[in-house]
Amino acid sequence: MTIHRIILTLFGALLPGIPTASAQLPRPAISPSSQPIRLDVVVDAKSGQPVTNLSQQDFTIPENKSPRPVTSFKVVSAAEEPVEVILLIDAVNTPYQTVAYMRIGAENFLKANEGVLAHPTTIAVLTDESVQIDNHFSTDGNLLSDSLEHRQIGLREITRSSQWGGLDRLNICLKALRQVVASASALPGRKIILWISPGWPLLSGPRILLDSKQEQHIFSDVVSFSSLLRQANITLYNINPIGVSEPMMEATYYQSFLKGLAKPDNAQFGNLGLQVLAVQSGGLALESNSDVTAQIERCLTDVNTWYEIAFDPLPADKPNEYHHIEVRLDQPGLIARTRDGYYANPLAVDPAR
Numbered sequence: 001m002t003i004h005r006i007i008l009t010l011f012g013a014l015l016p017g018i019p020t021a022s023a024q025l026p027r028p029a030i031s032p033s034s035q036p037i038r039l040d041v042v043v044d045a046k047s048g049q050p051v052t053n054l055s056q057q058d059f060t061i062p063e064n065k066s067p068r069p070v071t072s073f074k075v076v077s078a079a080e081e082p083v084e085v086i087l088l089i090d091a092v093n094t095p096y097q098t099v100a101y102m103r104i105g106a107e108n109f110l111k112a113n114e115g116v117l118a119h120p121t122t123i124a125v126l127t128d129e130s131v132q133i134d135n136h137f138s139t140d141g142n143l144l145s146d147s148l149e150h151r152q153i154g155l156r157e158i159t160r161s162s163q164w165g166g167l168d169r170l171n172i173c174l175k176a177l178r179q180v181v182a183s184a185s186a187l188p189g190r191k192i193i194l195w196i197s198p199g200w201p202l203l204s205g206p207r208i209l210l211d212s213k214q215e216q217h218i219f220s221d222v223v224s225f226s227s228l229l230r231q232a233n234i235t236l237y238n239i240n241p242i243g244v245s246e247p248m249m250e251a252t253y254y255q256s257f258l259k260g261l262a263k264p265d266n267a268q269f270g271n272l273g274l275q276v277l278a279v280q281s282g283g284l285a286l287e288s289n290s291d292v293t294a295q296i297e298r299c300l301t302d303v304n305t306w307y308e309i310a311f312d313p314l315p316a317d318k319p320n321e322y323h324h325i326e327v328r329l330d331q332p333g334l335i336a337r338t339r340d341g342y343y344a345n346p347l348a349v350d351p352a353r
Contacts, residue, residue, distance in 0.1 A: 036071045036310040037063075040190065040235065040282060041327055041338040042302045051334055052305040059336075060328040061311045068311040076308045078119060082189030083303045084137055085117075086180060087296070088124040090197030091153045092169050094241065099153055102196050102241045105292025107145045112293070115142035119192075119303065123148050124180060126197075131176035133183055166201035173200045174221065174272065181225070185232040192283075194299055195274060196239045196292060198246065199285075202253060204270035212265065219264035222271050223320050227346035229281045230339060237283040237299045238275050243290025251287040260341040262322040282338045316344030 041059075043051040056073040087106055091099045110117070120137035123144055132151070138144055184191045210218075229236060240251065257270035258279055270276065275285035283302075286295045314323060321344045327336035 035313075037313045037325075037342060038072075038308065038310045039325070039327070039338045040076075040233070041307040041309055041336055042282070043307065043329065044335050044337070046333055046335065050301060050305065054307065054329070054331070056309075058330045059307070059309060060330075061309065062326045062328065063311070063314050063323050065324075065326075066314060068313065070309060070311050072308070072310040074308050075305060077305045078303050082187075083119045084184070084187050084189065084191050085119045085121040085300065086124055086133070086184060086191070086193045087121060088126060088131070088180065088193060088195045088197075089148075089153070090126045090173075090195060092126050092128060092172055093197050093200060098198075098241055101290075102292055103148065103153075105241070106196065106296070107148060108293040109296045110141035110145040110148070112141070115140060115145070117141045117144075118300065123151075125151050125153060126172070126176050127153060128172065131179055133180060135183065137187075166203055170201045170203060170269065170272070173274065177225070177277075181228055181232065181234060184234055185228070189233070190303065191232065191234040192299070192303060193234060193236045194239060194296055195236065195278070196241055196296075197274060198240050198242050199238060199254065200272075200274045202257070202270040202273050204257070204268040208268070210268070215264045215267040218267035218269060218271060219261060219320075222261050222267065223343045223346050225272070225277055226280065226341075227343055229277070230342055234281070235283045235302070236274075236278040236281045238278040238285045239292060239295040239299065240285070240287045241290055241292050242287075244288055245290070246287070254285065258340075260322050260324055280340050282340075284337075313342075313344065319345040319347040321345065 039061075043054060045051055052075060056070055059070065059073070061068050061070060087109075089099065089102055089106060094102065106123075110121075117139040120139055121141070121144060122134045122137045124131055124133040125148075126132075134147065180193060184193065228234075240246065242251075254270065254273045254275040257268065257273060257276045260280070261267055261271045275287075278285050284299060286298065289295055309327075316323070322341055323344055324341045325339060327338055329336055
């Protein structure tokens with residue numbers, strides 16, 4: 001039996017243990033193709049400074065390379081629209097000694113400015129057992145820091161070196177994201193999830209072969225996460241606490257999966273990577289700086305002021321049809337960031353079909 005066949009057989013045995021989005025999340029609402037698509041767009045200069053003085057005429061929104069009519073445009077600030085922040089510490093994918101460092105960085109952020117936070121914030125901690133989410137949001141950073149300080153984060157039982165630890169960890173992470181998204185979906189306004197972690201196992205490469213049923217499972221999860229993050233107005237961010245000490249190949253491999261997944265037979269586990277979901281939601285994947293406090297603050301500059309733009313979408317010919325979105329600016333030297341696509345008429349895919 002070849003190594004390819006061995007891996008395929010083992011993944012076939014283990015994959016059913018990974019809950020699919022269709023089983024764990026409410027099915028994404030089916031929107032008529034005529035309903036406008038709304039985007040939260042952040043624009044930065046090359047220096048990294050936010051640009052907030054643009055007008056509708058400065059933007060062009062191509063969908064599948066076809067410019068679309070803009071139906072509404074406004075500049076929004078956090079003072080006008082509520083923004084809730086979920087600060088999640090990932091103890092499943094992070095070395096134990098680094099978890100303590102992450103914790104200190106988060107506490108320093110919470111205690112800054114005399115503990116007065118700009119946005120209602122809550123804390124979540126992911127362990128081998130489950131994700132623990134505090135449903136109480138507060139702008140009292142000192143109170144949140146005290147709560148985090150008293151959280152017990154034990155040693156991880158599922159290690160990076162354990163034989164099937166990667167698959168187990170991915171399972172835990174996807175389940176946790178489902179729970180956090182479901183919790184945040186009920187909140188008003190815009191939601192920001194700051195997931196502090198080196199990332200989830202990508203479990204992809206030339207020796208990982210999947211059958212059509214497994215690819216359909218992954219595609220179903222990608223459609224569900226993409227659609228629910230968009231419909232619930234959630235932007236996901238990944239802050240990598242390892243920083244420059246992480247090997248470049250490990251830190252950037254996720255970039256191979258950033259292109260939107262259009263059909264199941266191209267699906268790989270890498271399409272469900274934390275960094276991939278973050279960038280595709282319009283957030284950031286920050287890898288090159290281990291200053292957790294500064295990276296949290298960097299992410300939250302996105303919700304000081306942003307552009308809310310809606311456009312009429314192209315008609316869809318079928319369910320789960322992927323549509324790529326771009327944001328082009330008339331002014332040179334500016335960088336726009338938002339969701340890079342959506343699934344028209346999203347449906348949970350039945351892998352048994």
